[in-house]
Amino acid sequence: MNAPDVSSPNPNDDRIAWIRISSVYLPLATPISDAKVLTGRQKPMTEIAMLFAEIETRDGHSGLGFSYSKRAGGPGQFAHAKEIAPSLIGENPNDIARLWDKLVWAGASVGRSGLATQAIGAFDVALWDMKAKRAGLSLAKLLGAQRDSVQCYNTSGGFLHTPLDQLLKNTDVSRSKGIGGIKLKVGQPDSRIDIERVSTVRKHLGDSFPLMVDANQQWNRPTAQRMCRVMEAFNLVWIEEPLDCYDAEGHAALARQFDTPIATGEMLTSVAEHWDFIRQGGADYLMPDGPRVGGVTPYLKVATLAEHAGLMIAPHFAMELHVHLAATHSREPWVEHFEWLEPLFNERLETKDGRMMVPTRPGLGLTLSDQVKSWTAGVEEVGTRP
Structure with a gap:
């Protein structure tokens, strides 16, 4: 029996090293109206505020996640995400359920629903994307x-x-x-x-x-x-x-x-x-x-x-x-x-x-297009990229 390679990373003990959060405003070709516009409660929708989370680990694994908001809330999601993102640095990316609880309690004073959970969604999706890619499977x-x-x-x-x-x-x-x-x-x-x-x-x-x-x-x-x-x-x-x-x-x-x-x-x-x-x-x-x-x-x-x-x-x-x-x-x-x-x-x-x-590519099977850069309104990075 060959001795184990002690120099290789332990896949069970990987750690989150770097996170980039991006606030992106996707323009829509035509203003969109539904019944909420006709009743005067909302204005026609002209863009979608996207919140992207890119996560990388010490061992070189990565995940992409996103959340979104329509008409209002984009800046708030981005602000909340910036506040709670440091809580993930140094954590094991495989412990997704525990990390979700950690993030929701980090911002529990503003509630455990609404804008707070929508901001968490970008991180959670990124962690699941990473786990699937690590396994070589679609989500x-x-x-x-x-x-x-x-x-x-x-x-x-x-x-x-x-x-x-x-x-x-x-x-x-x-x-x-x-x-x-x-x-x-x-x-x-x-x-x-x-x-x-x-x-x-x-x-x-x-x-x-x-x-x-x-x-x-x-x-x-x-x-x-x-x-x-x-x-x-x-x-x-x-x-x-x-x-x-x-x-x-x-x-x-x-x-x-x-x-x-x-x-x-x-x-x-x-x-x-x-x-x-x-x-x-x-x-x-x-x-x-x-x-x-x-x-x-x-x-x-x-x-x-x-x-x-x-x-x-x-x-x-x-x-x-x-x-x-x-x-x-x-x-x-x-x-x-x-x-x-x-x-x-x-x-x-x-x-x-x-x-x-259903896509067969690993994870969500998604990569960001070059167009995203021109629609990006803000970027925050935490940790150190491996």
Whole structure:
């Protein structure tokens, strides 16, 4: 028997040596409007604030993670990330669950949800990316994949600012790209416009093609009840966020009353908030957002609770991460197709026959594009790069 090589690093005792945090503002080609804009609560969205975390270890391993914010919150996430990042220096990168707890308690005075956990999400995703790359596996395979592709639907072509004729063209483009479902934004002040748009798109797609609608929290309970009743005629996969995102009781009442499934959860930013919806039966489809909830670590907890309760899952946005996570669910999930983040990365996801292929490259399989530099508003480095 050969003696062990005592000069080689112990893979169980690697340490985080260097972290770079970047605040990046990704411009959108067209200002985006949903029901929150039409009700005057928000302005059209013109950019997405991205928070990137790049982590390297003493032994030369690296990971890339990200979180994001829309319309507001980007500077706050970046500021919080800068404060808590030094807590990771010198830590073992494999101890991801313990490090998540350490980071959340480092900033616990501002809460264990919301902006604080969204900032943690960038670090957590980077650590999982690193662990998968170290193993030579995609993140999906590291976590335990159930499938190599996931059914997917497009949202980016169905916003309220899009004229009806263009909406129909967008559905054709999505289908030609191999995308398997279409989601439309609803929530117009005049509900007749919503009904006309959904009816027209349903006729254009045919009776069986998967179609969803999303009211972005802008209906009150009486309006939601009336609209859900009308929408029953359109054979929808789900009606999303018909009520305020924290109204678990109201969502549960709709889920009990109507055949069309109710979907919600994208705005929730902790396991506890998701659990409140799960225990009250507030969703047929739960829609956790990995970066918003704090990364892969809490997302997996939410997914386990949802599966135990018999719910379906359809993770929100960030398909570059969620295609891996959705591949691990025992029940067939949906992944949301948004091409908005594509300019940030050198790689592209493949869609075919209504499904999104799970990348086979190690980790997330992502590298930052050269364009990111021109959109970078701030950079912070801690530790010493190996």
